[in-house]
Amino acid sequence: MACLTAARAAGLPLATSLDLAQAAADVVVHRPGTSVCSTEDLAVHLGSFADTALSAEDLARRIGRDREAGLRIVLTNGCFDVLHRGHTRYLNQAKQLGDVLVVALNDDDGVRRLKGPDRPINALADRAGVIAALSCVDYVTVFATDTPIPLIEALRPDIYAKGGDYSAQMLEETPVVEAFGGTVRILDYVPERSTTAVVQKIRTSAEPAAEGAP
Numbered sequence: 001m002a003c004l005t006a007a008r009a010a011g012l013p014l015a016t017s018l019d020l021a022q023a024a025a026d027v028v029v030h031r032p033g034t035s036v037c038s039t040e041d042l043a044v045h046l047g048s049f050a051d052t053a054l055s056a057e058d059l060a061r062r063i064g065r066d067r068e069a070g071l072r073i074v075l076t077n078g079c080f081d082v083l084h085r086g087h088t089r090y091l092n093q094a095k096q097l098g099d100v101l102v103v104a105l106n107d108d109d110g111v112r113r114l115k116g117p118d119r120p121i122n123a124l125a126d127r128a129g130v131i132a133a134l135s136c137v138d139y140v141t142v143f144a145t146d147t148p149i150p151l152i153e154a155l156r157p158d159i160y161a162k163g164g165d166y167s168a169q170m171l172e173e174t175p176v177v178e179a180f181g182g183t184v185r186i187l188d189y190v191p192e193r194s195t196t197a198v199v200q201k202i203r204t205s206a207e208p209a210a211e212g213a214p
Contacts, residue, residue, distance in 0.1 A: 003037065031069075053105065053128040053140045056154065062139060063102070063155055072098030075157035077148045079111045080127055081120045082198050086163075088134065093187045094161040095136035102139045102155065103131050104148050113146065121199060149176050161185045 003024040007017035024037040027045050037045075044062065054062070063073055074097050080087055095101040105127055111120040120127065124142060132140045143151045152160060152173055160177045161184075168174050168184045177184050 053142045059139055059141045066100045071100050073100050073102065073157045074098040074159045074161055075102045075104065075152065075155055076161040077104035079106050079114065079120060080131055081111060081122055083130055084198055090163050090187050091134060092136045097159045097161060097185055100138045101136060102141065103137050104141050104143050104151055107142050107144045110144060147172055149173055152176050156180050157182055159183050159185055161187055164188050
């Protein structure tokens with residue numbers, strides 16, 4: 001009610017004021033006991049709905065606040081070029097491992113190094129926007145290195161999650177995570193669900209039309 005009143009007093013439309021009041025209520029009900037929502041709390045909460053990747057500095061600030069609140073941080077990474085069921089199942093499983101899910105995306109140059117010169121299909125801004133829109137994802141960030149090890153060392157997540165087509169022993173990241181007391185978790189693999197397969201199917205289905213075109 002205080003947020004609603006303040007918004008109306010500032011001249012905001014009723015619908016906008018109600019949205020802000022609801023956001024403030026969301027902040028409060030997710031905390032134990034009696035709490036209040038400060039202006040900074042509200043700004044951070046609303047910022048979590050942004051469809052862009054966070055800078056390293058902004059992400060570090062938010063993770064710092066979450067960790068002070070006793071929340072468990074889960075980090076995963078990948079290209080997430082053409083989103084499919086395997087991705088969404090995996091990300092939902094990752095979120096269930098803790099309280100805050102951070103998804104780190106390979107930048108476009110990194111995707112090309114991993115997948116070849118004709119990838120990514122979707123540029124970084126589009127990939128970040130799609131991943132950020134998922135309800136299970138709290139923060140999206142980007143890394144330009146060949147592995148996410150520098151990011152892992154900076155964030156020190158409680159849990160580092162990867163898809164089931166890996167094993168912990170295969171990952172260069174495992175000793176880094178375990179060195180600061182974190183845990184590596186390998187999640188379920190959804191067979192026959194991959195971006196490469198989706199892209200190949202699209203290209204194959206488009207070939208007859210291309211050949212018959214004038």
